[in-house]
Amino acid sequence: MNILAFSQAAENNRGPIAQILRETFADVRNVLEIGSGTGQHAVYMGQCLPHLIWRTSDLAHNLPDIQARLTAEAPANVMAPVALDVAMQSWPVTDIDGVFSANTLHIMSWTHVTQLFRGIGEILCEQAIVCLYGPFKYDGKFTTPSNAQFDLWLKQRDPLSGIRDFESVDALARAQGLHPVADHAMPANNQLLVWRRG
Numbered sequence: 309m310n311i312l313a314f315s316q317a318a319e320n321n322r323g324p325i326a327q328i329l330r331e332t333f334a335d336v337r338n339v340l341e342i343g344s345g346t347g348q349h350a351v352y353m354g355q356c357l358p359h360l361i362w363r364t365s366d367l368a369h370n371l372p373d374i375q376a377r378l379t380a381e382a383p384a385n386v387m388a389p390v391a392l393d394v395a396m397q398s399w400p401v402t403d404i405d406g407v408f409s410a411n412t413l414h415i416m417s418w419t420h421v422t423q424l425f426r427g428i429g430e431i432l433c434e435q436a437i438v439c440l441y442g443p444f445k446y447d448g449k450f451t452t453p454s455n456a457q458f459d460l461w462l463k464q465r466d467p468l469s470g471i472r473d474f475e476s477v478d479a480l481a482r483a484q485g486l487h488p489v490a491d492h493a494m495p496a497n498n499q500l501l502v503w504r505r506g
């Protein structure tokens with residue numbers, strides 16, 4: 309028996325995320341997920357949002373785990389994963405009108421975060437929606453003491469990682485013609501940030 313890669317956090321947050329994406333992605337048809345991880349979000353969002361195509365992606369070494377989960381559980385509107393490192397000059401997707409990424413910005417370096425926005429700026433259609441889920445700081449402050457501890461833990465693991473400032477992320481988004489439309493407070497001290505282009 310193959311054991312699928314599993315994240316308890318993804319299992320816990322998928323319901324609250326789907327509740328918001330149902331409305332936010334109501335008119336979206338072609339979503340790119342960046343950093344699909346275990347594939348759990350892809351399977352669940354594909355089931356909850358049958359009107360759209362959900363395109364999975366991640367660093368090349370993660371693709372077999374994602375593919376295994378999709379083969380076991382995914383509905384037909386979830387596409388096989390493509391290798392996508394946000395640092396790639398040319399991204400292997402086009403005509404995307406929705407982007408979703410969960411728990412990636414605090415794992416990547418800040419250089420990678422800037423490359424993520426440059427990349428999505430290239431592939432997004434007008435009126436596209438971008439949704440980023442995870443912990444953020446506001447005015448340089450953590451939203452909770454546990455997020456401050458999480459940030460310390462992240463930096464011990466990788467000094468280039470860490471919880472990002474909303475204002476700095478928003479500036480990168482605005483530089484790509486995206487304007488903020490919502491900031492949803494989510495369980496476990498996370499946010500779901502939404503931007504729209506055009």
Ligand SMILES: C[S@@+](CC[C@H](N)C(=O)[O-])C[C@H]1O[C@@H](n2cnc3c(N)ncnc32)[C@H](O)[C@@H]1O
Nearest residue numbers: 315318343344345367392393394410411412415
């Ligand atoms: C903490 S995991 C989150 C996985 C999943 N989105 C979730 O919420 O369970 C971070 C993900 O970011 C991906 N990642 C890290 N650096 C990346 C990069 N440069 N380009 C694309 N994905 C990257 C990792 O491979 C991993 O899948």
